[in-house]
Amino acid sequence: MKIRVATYNIHKGVSSMRGQPRVHALKQAIALFEADVVFLQEVQGRHDRNAAQFGAESHGHKHWPETAQHEFFAGASHHSAYGMNAVYDHGHHGNALLSAFPIGSTRNHDVSDHAYEQRGILHCVLQTEGVDVHCYVVHLGLFEAGRGRQTEALIEAVMASAPHGEPVIIAGDFNDWRNNLSDKLRNALGVVEVFDQRASNSAIGDLVRQLARRKAATPTLTPARTFPAALPWFRLDRIYVRGFQVETAQVMHGTLWAKLSDHAPIVATLKLA
Template sequence: MKLPNADPLTTTDAVADNNAWPLTIATYNIHGAVGTDGHFAPQRIVEVVKEVGADIVALQEVPLGGGGFPDVLQMLQDATGFEAVEGPTFKVGERIFGNAVLSRYPILAKRSLDLSVGKHEPRGALDADVSCHGHPLRVVATHLGLRPAERRWQIQRLLQTFDTDQMPVILLGDINEWFVWGRPLRWLVSHFESVPAPKTFPSRWPLFALDRIWIRPRHRLVHVDVHATPLARVASDHLPLIAHING
């Protein structure tokens, strides 16, 4: 079930802090379903996502079909029974790649935000409203650029876009920030507060915390960990990052 663009929820859908419910969120850069062994093997990605068992999964570098090539998001949707929305960002020949969100819960609306800078590789964010146990949750899934100047502009644009207390907000994805004290991370910490940042890249021997999950309000975040099974270490060059939340 891929959804059309829709309008955001209204402020009447605010969540009460005293009505908590557990939720597991994950972000996973699947590297086009090409593993560390160089093989295109989308079924391995399907199995890793099933291993993770999250309620909502943000995905980056997702093959979305085109040119007769497999639509890996559709494979994941078929395997999990989850709802899915996509945010295409670039093409290689006829093949389409982009961001995606899988959700066990209904996706009420989605918006795509173009974060491309100049002639650099196109980037974007997928902004989805999810109804979790009847409560609205805003999930912003993104994959930022490789250059510091790109990321600075992209983070400023993102923060301006969802600087709202309308509903709980989760920002997650491949932030591509290699510099621990870089301005983009400082801005994000200022907005969301500090969160654990375990290393997820490269998957064989993780050295960098490129994948991140933030939530506002911060007190809803319970725990963050990395899914580092043998299959996950070969299925992609990133490991899935998982956050446990009291919604």
């Protein structure tokens, strides 16, 4: 069985520069992934001010949908789940999952490290053909010490909810620009990141391995660059998997993606091992 997955921080459905609504364009862009499962961060469950400002009809549709963003993006083709993290007077936002498979159960883990930055891990169990797949939508904090504690909470959550080696997909915005967390996740959970195979599948990888053997060291595994979307440099967004073979993985680059959010999305094709 193959599963096509994507992860995308959508910047609450507004452009990162001028704060203009991008919700309808985002829905069309998400459809371009042709993904069975989409992991979304910074999803607006409710925003009364944007709804009031951008809700007027134009060219036959409203700029701001009446439904929550995750429901709007899911449409008729996908199921959806939402984990509310940041709550304020005029609304709230959090993580969401869109799934072509039925969602058997959901749970949102509060991993906020301090009062000024609300974060969560949304855990959904997908009922695929013959096996349940555990999906964890992640958006970690901006401070390194807090990300370390949140990663420990993520490891505990996965070990408690998928303790017997069940298939796992962990994806989202890790804000881990120094790549300090990947080895912790690999060692504790037995996961791989979808770009780990790049070194082993290329001619450059052969050279890297030869040099590594000479130095009695292994090549450093690095995630893809995804931020900022217009000129990606920082490696913030990840997809980690267990129980899957990674067939393809790519970052979506180009003018379209640079206009929609400050993060570039990652899309990967997985095959159940």
